[in-house]
Amino acid sequence: xxxxTSDITVIGGGVVGLATALGLLRAGRRVxxxxxxxxxxxxxxxxxxxxxxxxxxxxxxxxxxxxxxAVAAWPGFAATLGDLTGLDLALDQSGGFEFFTDPAEFQDFxxxxxRQQAHLGNRFTHEVIDGDDLRRSHPQIGPDVVGATFxxxxxxxxxxxxxxxxxxxxxxxxxxxxxxxGVRGIAAASGGGFDLTLHTGETLGAARVVLCAGLGGADLAxxxxxxxxxxxxxxxxxxxxxxxxxxxxxxxxxRQVDEGGVQIGGTKAEVGPDDRETLDVMAGLAxxxxxxxxxxxxxxxxxxxxxxxxxxxxxxxxxxRSPRHPGACLVTCHSGITLAPLHAxxxxxxxxxxxxxxxxxxxxENRFALSDAA
Amino acid sequence: MKIASRFLxxxxxxxxxxxSLDGEPVAARAGDSVAAALLAxxxxxxxQSGKGAPxxxxxxxxxxxxxxxxxxxxxxxxxxxxxxxxxxxxxxxRGLRKLDGSANA
Ligand SMILES: Cc1cc2nc3c(=O)[nH]c(=O)nc-3n(C[C@H](O)[C@H](O)[C@H](O)COP(=O)(O)OP(=O)(O)OC[C@H]3O[C@@H](n4cnc5c(N)ncnc54)[C@H](O)[C@@H]3O)c2cc1C
Ligand code: FES
Numbered sequence: 034x035x036x037x038t039s040d041i042t043v044i045g046g047g048v049v050g051l052a053t054a055l056g057l058l059r060a061g062r063r064v065x066x067x068x069x070x071x072x073x074x075x076x077x078x079x080x081x082x083x084x085x086x087x088x089x090x091x092x093x094x095x096x097x098x099x100x101x102x103a104v105a106a107w108p109g110f111a112a113t114l115g116d117l118t119g120l121d122l123a124l125d126q127s128g129g130f131e132f133f134t135d136p137a138e139f140q141d142f143x144x145x146x147x148r149q150q151a152h153l154g155n156r157f158t159h160e161v162i163d164g165d166d167l168r169r170s171h172p173q174i175g176p177d178v179v180g181a182t183f184x185x186x187x188x189x190x191x192x193x194x195x196x197x198x199x200x201x202x203x204x205x206x207x208x209x210x211x212x213x214x215g216v217r218g219i220a221a222a223s224g225g226g227f228d229l230t231l232h233t234g235e236t237l238g239a240a241r242v243v244l245c246a247g248l249g250g251a252d253l254a255x256x257x258x259x260x261x262x263x264x265x266x267x268x269x270x271x272x273x274x275x276x277x278x279x280x281x282x283x284x285x286x287x288r289q290v291d292e293g294g295v296q297i298g299g300t301k302a303e304v305g306p307d308d309r310e311t312l313d314v315m316a317g318l319a320x321x322x323x324x325x326x327x328x329x330x331x332x333x334x335x336x337x338x339x340x341x342x343x344x345x346x347x348x349x350x351x352x353x354r355s356p357r358h359p360g361a362c363l364v365t366c367h368s369g370i371t372l373a374p375l376h377a378x379x380x381x382x383x384x385x386x387x388x389x390x391x392x393x394x395x396x397x398e399n400r401f402a403l404s405d406a407a
Numbered sequence: 408m409k410i411a412s413r414f415l416x417x418x419x420x421x422x423x424x425x426x427s428l429d430g431e432p433v434a435a436r437a438g439d440s441v442a443a444a445l446l447a448x449x450x451x452x453x454x455q456s457g458k459g460a461p462x463x464x465x466x467x468x469x470x471x472x473x474x475x476x477x478x479x480x481x482x483x484x485x486x487x488x489x490x491x492x493x494x495x496x497x498x499x500x501r502g503l504r505k506l507d508g509s510a511n512a
Contacts, residue, residue, distance in 0.1 A: 274472075274483050275457060277503030293457055293503055328506045333483070335472065 039065040039209070042239035044216050044253065047077035050245035051199035052373040053364055056381035058206040066208060069215035074248045074265065074308060077369070079340025081270065081298045082192035083285060084124070084371050087131060087159065087184035091145035094152040095395035096349045101156050103372045104186050110374035118201040123291035126188030130181045130284040132325045139180040146182055159184045173281055177324045189288050192370050215249065219256050221358050241360040243384060247343045250365065258357035261398045263365055265306055265341035269314045270298035273332045287322055295332065297322045310339040342367050346401055352383060353398040410450035426495040435491045442467060442474040442486035453486065454500040475500050482510040
């Protein structure tokens, strides 16, 4: 079968697949991205848009460091995408809060940030702020907030514009993106490389593949001999009418989009492949937001939606080479917005196995095999 | 300059209600939505977007939010989802509402 004209085929055209494709293109590879259908679950189209460090990797130092690198790489990445596409991602990294109404949760999170601080040393800084002190600097915060943590490195971006910019950037560097080209089957070809079967029945050849298909990649991962099984985790979000002024803060659950609407989110539910929103969760989100910022009480909600996170068993990224099939890699993670600058740069060195490649051993999937055996 | 409406009102006779638009009296058909009444009154924009672009009602079914108008002091009301009432005080909305509920202008 024809191997096509690409060096590498990326399966999945969400934020992770497109960022990975962009990195490979910048490294001089010819790349084809095969994306699925509009009916697929797509975290890249329903997420919250945080570029977030606070709390990440408190229990796993390599992830704390990787996320720190990503956050540091964001300004240059946004500028590169701007140059390639003319799109402004509305990146704002002026710091973010985590607000607490439960004293025990506040203490636990402050302790987690201490562990993260120990992992990152002088590459991290955070504040733990008592509720009354917080209200002195931010009088708009409600009386039920018992405390907050703040990290000056946190920020956010417009995630839909990021997705659009990644598509445009991949195309501008000569990458091919095929929509409605879901891969149904994959097999090692006799002469090397892979034979792919699309959902339409069409067959394609690929010299090398990177599997970035999110929740739609589970069967293909198994066919390639990978052990990682991602699972869906539902988050629900609200967005309000647009406001004509900026909110006085960014937090992990309340963030004002550059266009003015206030997005409220942060819920987690293990409900399988079901991305519907639910009234009780939406009401809980609204109550939380009004506790934090009582002035939101009469601001109207205009839309609500659910979206499924792509979760690995321990929640950390997986960067793995197929044990059975040289030339096949698996790249999947939660927090793919935050990590996008690394996927679009140094991950290509790891895929290409160059001398300057980052050491990603800690993110290999053999960690699941080890913990299964223990 | 006032831009004439290009919308034809239905010929059947119904009661007329009086509302005000930016302080000026406007007659409207009872039962019409605020957005329909404004379209029938004038072909001019009924609001300005956050970036100052002229806008008026588009979908007439609650989806596009292009019909936002201030109704009885409340900004950001969807004109297509509200029925006109006698004595209603309407203002063309300029920009977006603020957090304290006031209009921007
Ligand atoms: C509610 C919520 C909030 C989030 N908030 C944040 C946040 O604030 N910050 C942050 O960094 N991250 C956040 N995330 C995580 C982030 O959105 C994801 O990590 C990221 O979008 C994952 O991208 P992906 O490309 O792996 O997956 P997806 O976006 O799911 O894309 C997978 C793509 O693969 C395609 N596909 C599927 N199967 C096949 C197949 N067989 N063949 C070919 N193509 C296929 C699909 O059509 C799809 O386009 C959030 C996620 C959710 C759900
Ligand atoms: S005209 Fe579209 S929401 Fe009113």
